[in-house]
Amino acid sequence: MAERRNADRRSADRRSPLAGFAARFETASAGGALRLAEIPFLTQLNLRVDAKSPAAERIGRALGTTLPVEPGSAVRSGDLTVLWLGPDEWLVLGPDEGEAEIGAGGAGLRDRLVEAAGSADGHVSVVDVSAQRTTLVLAGARARDVLAHGCALDLHPRVFGPGRCAQTLLARAQVVLVARETDEFWVLCRSSFAGYVAEWLLDAAAEYVT
C-alpha cells in the first residue's frame, strides 16, 4: 500500500510544463499545414569539455559520433542528438529515461558519459539539465513562417537546414532552435517560459491554421 502511494505521488509530481496545452496543440495541428506538439521529458545533458582532449574523443565514442565543432551544428546518432552550444559546450538530447534516480544505476546516458569522460585527464562536466527546458516540435510547410514572426535569424533552408541549431531569441524568450528535417523544428525553451512561448506560437500560427 505504501509502495502504491509512493508510485502515485511520483507520477503526480511528474507533469510536463505544457501538459495543459495538448488539446490546443491538437486543434492547431488539425488543418495539416502545421504540426505543433510538445515532446515532454527529453533527457538533456549539458556537456563541457575541451574539444581536442582525449576525454572528448572517448565521449564521442560513447555517443557514437564526434562532438560537432562547427558553430551552430547538430549531429544525430541513433536516438541521440548533440547540439553545439559553444566552443567547449554541447547539449546532448536523448529519449525520456523515466524517473530513474540520478546516480542510481549505471545504464543512464549521464552515467555512460561520465564513465567515458574518466577522471584521469582534463576537466569535464556532465550535468543533467533535463528539467531546465521542454521541447516543442513545430513542423509543416508554414513552420518557418511561424518562427519568422518572432525570430530575427535567417531560417531559409539554405542557411538553417537540417543539421543546424542556434541559441537565439524567439519573441524575446531564450530558445534553442534545432532544424530536424527540412520543415521540422524543435524549439527548446525554459520550463518557466514554456507557457508564454506556447501561447505566442499558437497566436503566431493563427493565420496558418483553419
Added chain:
Amino acid sequence: MLLIPCPWCGPRDEIEFHYGGQAHVAYPEDPAALSDEEWARYLFFRDNPKGRFAERWSHSAGCRRWFNVVRDTATNEIHAVYRIGEPRPVIA
C-alpha cells in the same frame, strides 16, 4: 539596432548581447602595492574616445562567450571582431 557579428555564431541582433565596457584593461600585477588613487584609476577610469574604441561584448542570449569589438563610437560602424586573448587588430 546594431548587427553584431559574434565570432562564433555570426551576425546577430544587438538585443542578444550585453555590453562589457573597454577591452584590454589589464589587472594590476601587484594590486596590494597600488595607492588608493592608482586603484581607483584602474577600477573607474576608462577611455571615452570619439572614434574607434575596443570594447567587450558578451553574446548572452546565444553562445554566452565574451569577445572584443572595435566600434566607432560616432558612427557605430563595427571595424573588427576578435576573440578574447587576441591582440587588438591594426586597422588601416
